[in-house]
Amino acid sequence: MCGIVGYVGTGKATPVILDGLARLEYRGYDSAGIAVIEDGVLKVRRRAGRLAQLVESLKLEPIEGSVGIGHTRWATHGAPSEKNSHPHCDCRGDIAVVHNGIIENYQELKNQLEARGHVFKSETDTEVVAHLLEEEFTQGAPSLVEAARRALPKAKGAYALGLLRRQEPGVLVAARLGSPLIVGLGSGENYVASDVPAILSRTRNIVYLNDGEVIELTPTAWKVTDLNGVPREHPVSRIEWSVDAAEKGGFEKFMLKEIHEQPRVIRETLMGRISADKKSIQLKDMNLSVEELKSLKKMFIVSCGTAFHAGYVGKYLLEHFTNLPVEVDLASEFRYRSPKMDKDTVIFTVTQSGETADTLASVRAAKAKGCKVISICNVVGSSIARESHGVIYTNAGPEIGVASTKAYTAQLTAFCLFTIYYGKLTGSIPDEKAADMIRQLEGIPDKVDEILKDQAHIKALATKYAQAPSWLYLGRKFNFPTALEGALKNKEITYTHAEGFAAGEMKHGPIALIHKEMPILCIAPRGETYEKMTSNIREVGARAGRIICVATRGDADIAGISEDVIYVPETPEEFSPILCVVPLQLLAYYCARARGCDIDKPRNLAKSVTVE
Numbered sequence: 001m002c003g004i005v006g007y008v009g010t011g012k013a014t015p016v017i018l019d020g021l022a023r024l025e026y027r028g029y030d031s032a033g034i035a036v037i038e039d040g041v042l043k044v045r046r047r048a049g050r051l052a053q054l055v056e057s058l059k060l061e062p063i064e065g066s067v068g069i070g071h072t073r074w075a076t077h078g079a080p081s082e083k084n085s086h087p088h089c090d091c092r093g094d095i096a097v098v099h100n101g102i103i104e105n106y107q108e109l110k111n112q113l114e115a116r117g118h119v120f121k122s123e124t125d126t127e128v129v130a131h132l133l134e135e136e137f138t139q140g141a142p143s144l145v146e147a148a149r150r151a152l153p154k155a156k157g158a159y160a161l162g163l164l165r166r167q168e169p170g171v172l173v174a175a176r177l178g179s180p181l182i183v184g185l186g187s188g189e190n191y192v193a194s195d196v197p198a199i200l201s202r203t204r205n206i207v208y209l210n211d212g213e214v215i216e217l218t219p220t221a222w223k224v225t226d227l228n229g230v231p232r233e234h235p236v237s238r239i240e241w242s243v244d245a246a247e248k249g250g251f252e253k254f255m256l257k258e259i260h261e262q263p264r265v266i267r268e269t270l271m272g273r274i275s276a277d278k279k280s281i282q283l284k285d286m287n288l289s290v291e292e293l294k295s296l297k298k299m300f301i302v303s304c305g306t307a308f309h310a311g312y313v314g315k316y317l318l319e320h321f322t323n324l325p326v327e328v329d330l331a332s333e334f335r336y337r338s339p340k341m342d343k344d345t346v347i348f349t350v351t352q353s354g355e356t357a358d359t360l361a362s363v364r365a366a367k368a369k370g371c372k373v374i375s376i377c378n379v380v381g382s383s384i385a386r387e388s389h390g391v392i393y394t395n396a397g398p399e400i401g402v403a404s405t406k407a408y409t410a411q412l413t414a415f416c417l418f419t420i421y422y423g424k425l426t427g428s429i430p431d432e433k434a435a436d437m438i439r440q441l442e443g444i445p446d447k448v449d450e451i452l453k454d455q456a457h458i459k460a461l462a463t464k465y466a467q468a469p470s471w472l473y474l475g476r477k478f479n480f481p482t483a484l485e486g487a488l489k490n491k492e493i494t495y496t497h498a499e500g501f502a503a504g505e506m507k508h509g510p511i512a513l514i515h516k517e518m519p520i521l522c523i524a525p526r527g528e529t530y531e532k533m534t535s536n537i538r539e540v541g542a543r544a545g546r547i548i549c550v551a552t553r554g555d556a557d558i559a560g561i562s563e564d565v566i567y568v569p570e571t572p573e574e575f576s577p578i579l580c581v582v583p584l585q586l587l588a589y590y591c592a593r594a595r596g597c598d599i600d601k602p603r604n605l606a607k608s609v610t611v612e
């Protein structure tokens with residue numbers, strides 16, 4: 001989820017690139033860098049921190065040329081430091097590379113390259129690309145674009161790449177596989193960027209590259225091929241968006257954009273974690289030995305808000321598939337209830353920002369008692385990531401909408417990965433079952449995509465129910481936390497009262513709330529508790545509530561007991577929370593829109609709660 005900008009033309013590359021990077025900076029990055037060919041020399045400047053640090057350094061010591069690439073980094077491999085900032089170069093300093101994505105087999109490639117004498121200067125996955133290109137030149141590649149076509153099939157994973165070579169000062173090369181990259185066509189100058197806003201002030205003529213394509217750009221020409229060198233035709237699209245709309249990828253709000261990013265985010269969270277034979281899970285940054293994992297006696301999952309709901313799903317997953325006792329705790333309560341923990345206890349924290357004050361304080365309290373702390377975290381280098389013994393990073397990229405959406409489904413995905421990993425390790429998930437779960441998990445992004453493509457119905461429901469003064473959300477088992485999360489999404493962006501309950505609790509009090517105007521959102525996909533759930537729905541329906549069900553596609557029976565149904569694709573019940581939450585996010589979004597609320601910045605809320 002990094003930002004890339006490249007320029008080739010007859011003007012000055014540096015200001016164009018810095019301007020483009022600044023237009024991507026609203027996403028919040030941790031370091032920035034630029035490479036420009038100046039008088040036959042490849043010059044690179046990089047700085048940790050905000051783009052302003054790089055700009056300042058370039059003011060003091062400018063680099064100038066008419067071809068260059070720039071990058072703002074959202075760290076995934078290696079801390080957000082200057083040495084890990086892009087561009088990265090080969091051993092000779094002839095080639096510069098900027099990258100967005102994840103090279104899954106980078107460690108294997110790095111080992112091979114080091115064995116052949118290459119010297120690496122960073123901890124990133126990206127640097128392998130520079131060295132792979134360098135090798136192609138020692139083996140006779142005639143040009144940068146051809147070296148890219150030969151080298152890139154060796155890299156597995158996802159990439160959007162911008163490439164420069166000192167010996168080809170009028171050429172910019174870019175390539176794409178699974179990460180966004182666009183090309184801008186100007187007059188006597190051309191651009192590449194990871195997103196339209198970076199270049200919208202310079203051109204509105206855009207070419208969208210497809211996966212597996214490489215482009216060679218000069219100031220006046222461009223040519224796209226596949227990795228075999230076969231030319232690919234591309235139409236030129238004219239972008240009519242405003243700059244504001246472009247920052248949101250054409251969506252009206254960041255929250256809507258982030259909801260739509262979920263298939264990609266889930267894919268990227270899975271990326272590099274599934275073995276090549278698809279039979280096991282690898283979690284590299286966890287820093288717990290197999291012995292330590294096997295000797296665990298107890299787990300606490302500690303977090304706040306949406307992350308707490310993800311932790312709740314984690315508890316159900318781990319308790320269903322493994323023998324590990326798991327408790328979930330609100331971080332704001334954890335330290336004050338004297339939980340009993342020792343060296344055989346693991347604390348899992350869950351956090352998008354990695355800076356939430358209560359969660360951070362829980363990390364410190366747990367460490368003081370000798371516990372191991374693992375965090376599911378979205379921000380590399382954040383306080384919680386740094387202070388934890390190990391981390392499972394969610395590769396959701398920067399989340400800007402205050403209401404958490406893509407970070408949540410990424411957190412759920414991380415829990416699915418950990419459950420399979422730990423269950424297989426401790427023998428509670430047999431090998432065959434683990435392989436089947438992995439196969440099912442890999443199918444989740446496409447199913448989320450299906451839900452997103454079918455949202456006209458959800459929009460219509462929002463029009464129908466948006467003015468309801470109070471909502472209930474009901475679920476059971478894996479989807480009890482989905483009910484909590486659905487209610488939280490609704491209340492935080494629509495300012496409407498909404499509460500989530502375990503459906504079996506209704507008779508113990510909440511059923512008294514029901515009246516004929518109240519929408520009751522029931523999450524009822526097929527699974528072990530389906531019959532229990534439908535009988536709870538009947539009880540509620542008998543009290544005149546307005547039932548809206550989220551159910552498995554093909555379940556015709558549920559329509560008989562609901563006023564409205566939102567269908568989701570069939571999936572094993574343990575993965576259904578990832579699917580079922582998506583319609584609830586959309587419903588909350590469209591209700592908030594109908595009510596005229598400030599969706600991306602709801603009143604009284606901050607994105608990151610850094611005070612207790």
Ligand code: M6R
Nearest residue numbers: 305306307351352353356403404
């Ligand atoms: O950054 P964190 O995941 O630690 O944040 C936790 C909560 O503050 C956060 O999930 C909050 O509840 C969101 N506004 C929910 O949409």
